[in-house]
Amino acid sequence: MARLLPFNIAVVSTVFLFVCTKSVCCNNGRRVGDALDTEFSGFSVPLEHSFEVDDVAKFRVRGALLLKAGREPGVLLNQNQLSEEDRTKLKEVAAVDGLYRIQVPRVFLLADRQTERQMEGYLTAFVRACAMVESHLSDSITLHTDVSGYLIGVSIVTLPGACRGTEVEDEVDLEVFNTTLHVMPPVNATGPGTAWFIERMEQESEKKSKNPQEQKSFFAKYWMYIVPLVLFLMMSGAQDQSGGGGGGDRRAEGRAQQHTGRCTSRVCLTLGPCVYLAVN
Structure with missing residues (x-):
């Protein structure tokens, strides 16, 4: 089923009003009811998740990525709380060693460039559901972009990252996400050939200085x-x-x-x- 991105400002305002009443922005220290900075009031991108016992992905909204206005990338994450039904289902999926998935649409992470390129599908990442439960919904999401700010990859890890068989009896611990969000632009690295040549020249220079x-x-x-x-x-x-x-x-x-x-x-x-x- 096709999904429409909530790029309309009026729709964004409605979604944000709903999110702020039931979420904590853990990655930047915001609390419920805090006013949203005007620089993040432009566009939003949905963050969706899926965890099913039959391992058939059925994505639904987990939160929203609010994009900063301007030419520099900036993202603010607001998330919903897990309902009692979702908490029970997540524990059931963890019991059968199922997967917890997230997905985001492929868009620009710059609010000023949303009209330059249409959305081209979704980017997906996953972890084991048991790791998500044992970490008490503590995870780290990284958004990878190209040099123009276009989203090309997403990754997720839990903290801690391994399943140790620890039981989570209190379902209140599975109510609020504790997420750290990173935006990772490309890094220019020295080519292997150039590095090898420089190292070789340094070795020869050092050898000559020792043997005049x-x-x-x-x-x-x-x-x-x-x-x-x-x-x-x-x-x-x-x-x-x-x-x-x-x-x-x-x-x-x-x-x-x-x-x-x-x-x-x-x-x-x-x-x-x-x-x-x-x-x-």
């Missing part, structure tokens, strides 16, 4: 071996050039070209099996 020797270049590490070797080769080449004469130069050049296959300098010296040095 690793930051030196190849020449800085082995200059004491390279410089004497170069000087020795230069001196050896000069001696060969002065002692060999013109013919010796041509013979040395020919031998160097035979070794390298591409040496065009006047003198080519062999440095081991693979390295050659040409001296003009």
